[in-house]
Amino acid sequence: MKVKTHDAVVIGAGAAGVGVGVALKDAGLEDYLLLERHTIGSSFAAWPTETRFITPSFPTNSIGMLDLNSIAIGSSPAYSMRVEHPTGREYAAHLKQVAKHTALPIRENTSVLRVTKVGDEFCIDTEDEILRARHVVWAAGEYQYPRLNGLIGSELCRHTATVGGYEELEGDDFVIIGGYESGVDAAYHLSQRNKHVRMLDSGCPWTKETSDPSVALSTSSFERMRESHFEQHVELFPNTPVVSVSRSGGVYEVATHDERVFQTSTQPLWAGGFVGSHRLVMDLFEARDDGFPLLTENDESTLVPGIFLCGPAVRHDNHVFCFIYKYRQRFAVVAKAIATSLGLPAERLEEYRNWGMYLDDLSCCGEECVC
Numbered sequence: 001m002k003v004k005t006h007d008a009v010v011i012g013a014g015a016a017g018v019g020v021g022v023a024l025k026d027a028g029l030e031d032y033l034l035l036e037r038h039t040i041g042s043s044f045a046a047w048p049t050e051t052r053f054i055t056p057s058f059p060t061n062s063i064g065m066l067d068l069n070s071i072a073i074g075s076s077p078a079y080s081m082r083v084e085h086p087t088g089r090e091y092a093a094h095l096k097q098v099a100k101h102t103a104l105p106i107r108e109n110t111s112v113l114r115v116t117k118v119g120d121e122f123c124i125d126t127e128d129e130i131l132r133a134r135h136v137v138w139a140a141g142e143y144q145y146p147r148l149n150g151l152i153g154s155e156l157c158r159h160t161a162t163v164g165g166y167e168e169l170e171g172d173d174f175v176i177i178g179g180y181e182s183g184v185d186a187a188y189h190l191s192q193r194n195k196h197v198r199m200l201d202s203g204c205p206w207t208k209e210t211s212d213p214s215v216a217l218s219t220s221s222f223e224r225m226r227e228s229h230f231e232q233h234v235e236l237f238p239n240t241p242v243v244s245v246s247r248s249g250g251v252y253e254v255a256t257h258d259e260r261v262f263q264t265s266t267q268p269l270w271a272g273g274f275v276g277s278h279r280l281v282m283d284l285f286e287a288r289d290d291g292f293p294l295l296t297e298n299d300e301s302t303l304v305p306g307i308f309l310c311g312p313a314v315r316h317d318n319h320v321f322c323f324i325y326k327y328r329q330r331f332a333v334v335a336k337a338i339a340t341s342l343g344l345p346a347e348r349l350e351e352y353r354n355w356g357m358y359l360d361d362l363s364c365c366g367e368e369c370v371c
């Protein structure tokens with residue numbers, strides 16, 4: 001029996017997968033699928049309970065702008081949930097709502113193990129079957145692929161992406177390695193519980209001056225750092241690269257490049273970021289010098305036509321698309337490229353241009369842009 005070939009398969013149903021899924025529908029695709037290893041929005045649902053969005057939500061649709069955290073035209077987390085800084089669980093519920101409202105063809109509990117190209121088609125291996133597609137959109141995100149190594153003894157630490165909630169952490173004296181958003185978020189919630197925190201970073205993210213929150217801390221984190229609990233309980237150690245973590249006699253020792261040793265009886269927290277899921281399909285992409293996939297102007301592989309990347313790992317020149325309001329600009333670009341390859345007119349995607357969700361000029365808005 002001949003196996004059916006879908007027009008497109010999207011891997012992952014997080015913010016990027018659901019958003020590009022809606023754009024594919026608006027582009028006129030009828031035969032496509034989203035495959036999700038857990039449930040819709042499961043990365044957001046796995047955030048520590050206390051963690052909230054740093055980008056604020058505000059209902060601005062009525063004047064032709066999009067809520068910063070919206071992934072589809074006509075949707076607004078602020079409007080549907082009446083919260084400005086949603087928790088991860090709230091946002092997962094929002095994604096489920098959007099998927100339901102737009103009747104997206106999502107198959108949950110389906111983990112993709114491998115993607116290969118055979119002739120003109122892609123084979124997508126799941127645990128139960130092999131699916132075929134003319135196009136693939138890789139939108140499997142970063143959160144479920146944390147950087148667990150990176151320093152000697154990092155296995156002794158707890159990665160912040162594995163913390164279900166800060167209330168569950170025992171101990172009073174914490175060392176956090178890494179001082180960007182996840183580190184500051186952890187330090188903030190621990191300080192709210194009157195825990196003593198020492199936060200070490202190889203650079204100084206707390207003073208970096210740039211307008212791009214992909215590179216510097218967000219306004220919301222700066223506000224938190226000025227709160228009295230934070231000021232009282234958190235000690236900052238800038239320009240302090242950690243070289244190793246060891247443990248002897250129940251005491252953790254965090255050794256730094258300048259030969260200091262920070263001791264604590266509480267398991268150190270490693271806010272070391274993510275390696276990202278794109279590593280699983282890197283054989284289908286050329287790599288940039290920084291290791292991220294090299295993409296065409298339509299976010300397609302330069303090596304294997306037909307596979308696209310969507311989400312925070314998208315890079316063009318020095319542009320880092322790691323927030324929703326950034327990478328959503330690419331949904332319509334990807335959807336239009338797939339629709340065009342299938343001979344569909346994709347006229348509805350023009351609406352995206354009016355709503356600021358159709359960025360086809362990458363010459364503006366770089367890292368230091370103030371426009």
Ligand SMILES: Cc1cc2nc3c(=O)[nH]c(=O)nc-3n(C[C@H](O)[C@H](O)[C@H](O)COP(=O)(O)OP(=O)(O)OC[C@H]3O[C@@H](n4cnc5c(N)ncnc54)[C@H](O)[C@@H]3O)c2cc1C
Nearest residue numbers: 012014015016037043053054055111112140141311323324
């Ligand atoms: C603590 C924290 C705070 C943040 N705050 C903000 C913020 O305020 N504003 C903002 O814009 N961004 C924020 N971000 C970034 C934001 O969370 C990410 O940009 C977003 O999750 C990326 O969405 P995604 O769909 O690419 O990935 P994900 O949300 O991780 O979705 C990927 C989906 O793919 C599925 N998947 C993974 N592997 C497979 C596989 N092999 N087969 C099938 N399915 C698979 C996963 O289950 C998951 O549901 C924050 C991130 C963190 C960690």
